[in-house]
Amino acid sequence: MNPMRRRRAIESALVHVALVIGVAFALYPVAWVAALAFSGTPAPEPQVMPWPQQPTTAHFEEVVGATATIGDDSVWLFGRQLANSLVVALATATVGVLIAIPAAYALARFDFLGKRSGVGVLLATQMFPAVASAIPLYLVLEALGLLNTRTGLVLCYASTAVPFAIFQLRAAFEAIPVDLEEAAMVDGATRVGAFVRVVLPIARPAIAVTALFAFMSAYNEFILAATLLDDSRMFTLPVMLQHYVGEYDAKWEAFAAGALVVSLPVMALFYVAQRHLVAGLASGGVKG
Amino acid sequence: MVDVRLRAVGKRFGDTVVLDGVDAHFDDGAFVVLVGSSGCGKSTLLRCIAGLEEVTAGTIEFGGHDVTHAAPRDRDVAMVFQSYALYPHMTVRDNLAFGLALRKTPREVVDARVQEVARMLSIEHLLDRHPRALSGGQRQRVAMGRAIVRRPAVFMFDEPLSNLDPGLRNQVRVEIRRLHDELGATSIYVTHDQVEAMTLADRLVVLDRGRVQQIGAPLEVYRRPANRFVAGFLGSPAMNFLRGHIARDGDALAVALGEGVQVPLAGAQVAALAPGREVELGIRPQDVVRDDDGPLALQVELVETLGSHVHVHGRIGAASFVAAFEGHQGPARGEVLRLRVTLPHVFDPASGVALR
């Protein structure tokens, strides 16, 4: 080996060691949760290595198989809650992005009265934590008769997702040269046609990232959901999880099993969207 | 195929006047070059003609039809952008086909035309690539192809060569003119480069600060500039300007530069000039010859050798002056050259208007 090659090899080894340590550091808590979820003995003593004690899948069965009896009917509670979460998150992403796209495009391309103050207000809404609006939102939904509904939850989530989505998409649209739209219009497209055929396809990675982000924040949201829902059939998964660690009786193993199950759809989504994500995060979209 | 007429076209952005009373007529099939220094409003004028900017005054007609408020897509124009503006998410083939497909052209016709244009521009082998996988020169060709494939009534070019290497630039320039002759449509071409302007144009439109300074055939504009701006803008090295006043020189007139130096004027120029009038004398570097009896004495300070030419920089009295000679043998530094003027231009010192 010549010295150059040796130096490269050492460098590469060092980098890998650092990466492995980083990954272990990030995954340690997850491993712990997994160990807990598969443990048969209740509340194992804290231990350094996360190995399950008396391995079992009973907790998963408990969480996933949860049912509730309402009148004479027995409903598969977990199934409903999973559906709630997915529907609410998907609807939030869809509604949020559909509202944000035209708004972001207008902000990126046109000058109009109230643009600056409008952007200022949007920015201001980002500075308050969602909790601050929990009570007012509760009152509004109560007045609208939307408490304990998925629709109500989607409205709340979308209203918080939209400002952020607008900022993200505005940056994405601004990165697309106006020339491209003008070329399309000279080529025979209408303004709307140029937007649909040229701008949207180019902004697709950014739109995907924005939608994914809205999906995730709705899927993970707990405080609003806990405030606005009190019927277990309407619960989303984070609220369901919280019920395993009640005030008097904490079923940590079930909680851990639930946490893993709840993470699965998100992991799947990330896996599928990976390519888009990297492209969307890495660039404003257009070069050449 | 259409002619283009601009009547008192004006454009303002807020309080900024960018175009002011532009009147012009471009014949069907002409190659028109809009030329001027950066920021003079060339691109804005082109964009107004294309319909990408709305004019704030005046009218635009294509083939006798008023298109002042028509959308770009209804004007039957095609444009080659300075940035090329290729659609990055489409292959070269789809870039070329985009405009035709939008106009609901039958599939076979689109394919045939794309092939034809690709052959014309030698980009057949690039059809399935995306723009990011092309070199600058290849992108430029695709941009031209996208314009040609539509067979528009008017071609527009906004500094299409400015992002190319100099060698390629000359080559593509020649090709653009050849394509124009082949296609026969009216072309409107924006550039700040006077070589492009002179070589490409049938008709030259010189702009300065949003106003038309002169319109004419390139040689006519070069030889008979309408004012000081045009005279100084076209030609390289730039025209020399010397202050003086009109004097009698026997039967003819001359410009007296002081210290007894008099540059005789040609007979045709006599009419408007009264003796004693203050003028600015314009002399192109190429319009002097060495002559031991010539009136001008050029004190040589610097000689640039270009191979086929030499540029001699120096002073006449206190004014700096450049002379250009053919050949490769320049005078020595410090030498004094006697010069005779072959084509003097005379301008009004206040307005800059050429006096004839």
Ligand SMILES: Nc1ncnc2c1ncn2[C@@H]1O[C@H](COP(=O)(O)OP(=O)(O)O)[C@@H](O)[C@H]1O
């Ligand atoms: N959208 C705009 N808003 C305000 N000013 C503009 C706009 N477009 C161009 N201008 C101004 O108009 C002038 C002419 O611009 P342009 O036509 O691009 O010049 P050129 O192409 O001759 O270099 C410049 O001073 C420029 O700043």
Ligand SMILES: [Mg+2]
């Ligand atoms: Mg320009």
